[in-house]
Amino acid sequence: GAGVSQSPRYKVAKRGQDVALRCDPISGHVSLFWYQQALGQGPEFLTYFQNEAQLDKSGLPSDRFFAERPEGSVSTLKIQRTQQEDSAVYLCASSERLAGFFDEQYFGPGTRLTVT
Amino acid sequence: KNEVEQSPQNLTAQEGEFITINCSYSVGISALHWLQQHPGGGIVSLFMLSSGKKKHGRLIATINIQEKHSSLHITASHPRDSAVYICAVANSGGGADGLTFGKGTHLIIQP
Numbered sequence: 729g730a731g732v733s734q735s736p737r738y739k740v741a742k743r744g745q746d747v748a749l750r751c752d753p754i755s756g757h758v759s760l761f762w763y764q765q766a767l768g769q770g771p772e773f774l775t776y777f778q779n780e781a782q783l784d785k786s787g788l789p790s791d792r793f794f795a796e797r798p799e800g801s802v803s804t805l806k807i808q809r810t811q812q813e814d815s816a817v818y819l820c821a822s823s824e825r826l827a828g829f830f831d832e833q834y835f836g837p838g839t840r841l842t843v844t
Numbered sequence: 845k846n847e848v849e850q851s852p853q854n855l856t857a858q859e860g861e862f863i864t865i866n867c868s869y870s871v872g873i874s875a876l877h878w879l880q881q882h883p884g885g886g887i888v889s890l891f892m893l894s895s896g897k898k899k900h901g902r903l904i905a906t907i908n909i910q911e912k913h914s915s916l917h918i919t920a921s922h923p924r925d926s927a928v929y930i931c932a933v934a935n936s937g938g939g940a941d942g943l944t945f946g947k948g949t950h951l952i953i954q955p
Binding site for chain 1: 848877879884886887888889892930932943944945946947948
């Protein structure tokens with residue numbers, strides 16, 4: 729079946745603009761993760777969903793970042809009033825079971841956000 | 845927070861060479877992932893392991909829980925193995941605090 733997909737693949741936003749990044753996980757996958765990867769760095773955890781429940785959002789860097797997964801499938805990461813330091817690749821991953829950290833994660837291609 | 849260190853940061857080798865990439869972490873974990881990231885950002889999960897050794901084709905991953913260390917080996921390396929290899933750990937003790945990633949090892953295999 730299809731893997732994890734993300735859209736858009738590339739987004740250029742002017743500073744102060746709001747953006748919404750979409751993730752379509754593998755169908756039936758319970759766990760969904762968002763990561764932020766700055767240029768030349770490894771990814772960093774942002775937030776985690778089990779079905780529609782956001783169990784951990786401790787990695788979100790500020791209250792400008794908001795994520796939702798209202799029906800337990802598609803997820804949206806929203807960034808309000810974007811700043812230049814928000815420029816990064818935003819990766820989404822899903823895994824089949826609960827406690828997804830102990831389970832193989834399948835990554836999407838990422839959305840490269842550039843804030844000018 | 846777990847600190848994950850990878851070495852080397854960059855590695856250039858000739859086709860056919862045996863490659864070793866190392867990963868060490870500071871706090872006990874429940875699982876360790878090796879990931880491969882190609883230019884353009886796509887990440888593929890290579891291994892998830894919590895003990896011992898796993899092998900898939902030319903790739904071998906080992907982990908020593910007592911020493912908090914894992915290695916990824918590539919035998920008979922090929923230019924298509926050129927990518928960034930990332931080690932990521934899932935902390936033990938439960939809780940949804942995400943994977944902690946190393947910064948990656950940039951591998952280039954020259955023909």
